Amino acid sequence: MPLYPFWKIRSLLALQYRTSCTITSGNRRKTVTNTEDAxxxxxxxRIRDALADLLQTKSxxxxxxxxxxxxxxxxxATFYVHYDxxxxxxxxxxxxxxxxxxxxxxRFSCENPGCAMHEKPRYCERVRSEKKLAGVVRxxxxxxxxxxxxxxxxxxxxxxxxxxxxxxxxxxxxxxQMSGCHAVAxxxxxxxxxxxxxxxxxxxxxxGGLRALExx
Amino acid sequence: MPLYPFWKIRSLLALQYRTSCTITSGNRRKTVTNTEDAxxxxxxxRIRDALADLLQTKSxxxxxxxxxxxxxxxxxATFYVHYDxxxxxxxxxxxxxxxxxxxxxxRFSCENPGCAMHEKPRYCERVRSEKKLAGVVRxxxxxxxxxxxxxxxxxxxxxxxxxxxxxxxxxxxxxxQMSGCHAVAxxxxxxxxxxxxxxxxxxxxxxGGLRALExx
Numbered sequence: 001m002p003l004y005p006f007w008k009i010r011s012l013l014a015l016q017y018r019t020s021c022t023i024t025s026g027n028r029r030k031t032v033t034n035t036e037d038a039x040x041x042x043x044x045x046r047i048r049d050a051l052a053d054l055l056q057t058k059s060x061x062x063x064x065x066x067x068x069x070x071x072x073x074x075x076x077a078t079f080y081v082h083y084d085x086x087x088x089x090x091x092x093x094x095x096x097x098x099x100x101x102x103x104x105x106x107r108f109s110c111e112n113p114g115c116a117m118h119e120k121p122r123y124c125e126r127v128r129s130e131k132k133l134a135g136v137v138r139x140x141x142x143x144x145x146x147x148x149x150x151x152x153x154x155x156x157x158x159x160x161x162x163x164x165x166x167x168x169x170x171x172x173x174x175x176x177q178m179s180g181c182h183a184v185a186x187x188x189x190x191x192x193x194x195x196x197x198x199x200x201x202x203x204x205x206x207x208g209g210l211r212a213l214e215x216x
Numbered sequence: 217m218p219l220y221p222f223w224k225i226r227s228l229l230a231l232q233y234r235t236s237c238t239i240t241s242g243n244r245r246k247t248v249t250n251t252e253d254a255x256x257x258x259x260x261x262r263i264r265d266a267l268a269d270l271l272q273t274k275s276x277x278x279x280x281x282x283x284x285x286x287x288x289x290x291x292x293a294t295f296y297v298h299y300d301x302x303x304x305x306x307x308x309x310x311x312x313x314x315x316x317x318x319x320x321x322x323r324f325s326c327e328n329p330g331c332a333m334h335e336k337p338r339y340c341e342r343v344r345s346e347k348k349l350a351g352v353v354r355x356x357x358x359x360x361x362x363x364x365x366x367x368x369x370x371x372x373x374x375x376x377x378x379x380x381x382x383x384x385x386x387x388x389x390x391x392x393q394m395s396g397c398h399a400v401a402x403x404x405x406x407x408x409x410x411x412x413x414x415x416x417x418x419x420x421x422x423x424g425g426l427r428a429l430e431x432x
Binding site: 169202211 | 382384385387388389391392393394395396397398399400403405408410413414417418420421422423424425426427428429431
């Protein structure tokens with residue numbers, strides 16, 4: 001009687017996980033890097049959710065790949081197919097927090113005071129009210145990671161040029177505005193009942209600042 | 217022959233220090249808490265200068281009372297006559313950094329854009345260019361300590377009331393503005409050759425923001 005093939009034992013062991021994150025093709029285990037594949041994306045989702053959960057109670061620097069993989073119910077090997085380290089997962093969560101947030105450029109392109117009052121949430125408000133990703137927002141790495149995302153934004157350069165504003169000056173003002181917002185939205189002010197009033201004042205301040213910058 | 221009195225031995229030992237920081241009255245050592253006394257103030261000056269020096273190369277949390285006293289050439293006992301802990305000394309250094317800086321209220325009371333352009337240095341510029349107290353500015357505790365100073369300022373409340381602005385809103389805006397300034401002035405932007413241009417843009421932004429807040 002031939003030995004039971006090792007890859008079948010591995011796939012039997014994999015049954016303990018409801019969804020496999022590595023894709024088997026035929027009877028040979030194979031790493032697929034087609035990031036369009038639904039199972040691949042589902043696996044990254046599970047790893048990101050596990051990290052968001054862990055960050056509710058502990059700090060990023062205290063979370064190892066082993067612990068994160070265990071929580072996400074994937075093997076360490078599978079983890080490394082998707083990410084290089086825990087920090088990479090964190091940066092994707094930062095991208096989620098920033099998803100759909102009203103950008104500095106959108107505010108800028110608003111010609112009249114108050115015109116940016118459409119449906120998109122502002123950074124200030126998102127930072128304050130985030131529930132599922134609250135642990136991500138609280139991390140010391142959150143703000144530097146947000147700024148790295150903001151720097152890479154190709155629209156920012158175009159927008160600055162269109163308005164005749166030096167792109168370096170524009171970046172510095174963006175750092176100013178986002179740091180200020182971050183400080184207020186993480187402070188005790190954001191937990192007060194009159195937060196909407198505070199937020200409106202900060203919004204008015206930012207819009208007045210942007211108008212003045214265009215004139216300068 | 218009577219024994220040489222112990223307090224005289226102590227005062228002989230004290231000669232190793234050029235200036236005594238505790239004040240002797242008659243032949244009994246006595247702690248004087250008259251803070252107007254020049255020797256008392258000189259001693260605090262030496263302790264503060266020693267801390268500023270130490271902070272150029274190490275972090276606040278790594279500096280003990282023993283090390284600081286040694287550097288300032290005072291005894292531990294003398295240190296405790298003046299301060300409760302190293303943090304208290306630090307907070308006084310923060311006050312020195314903020315000395316004579318153009319206040320938020322002074323900016324506010326400026327009716328026209330650009331009118332605040334008088335001789336007083338701004339917070340942004342002070343944070344950027346401080347040399348002797350550079351280590352103080354770099355400490356994580358610096359900004360929270362500055363904000364604590366700002367909260368205690370009795371003029372702030374009066375000013376807010378005069379302008380019909382809710383004092384809580386005014387504090388939140390101040391936190392916004394100073395955090396933003398602090399972030400930019402501690403960033404790589406502040407080391408660029410075109411810093412004056414960046415600083416002018418930030419100033420224009422703040423002034424535009426304040427004007428908008430008055431109208432809101």
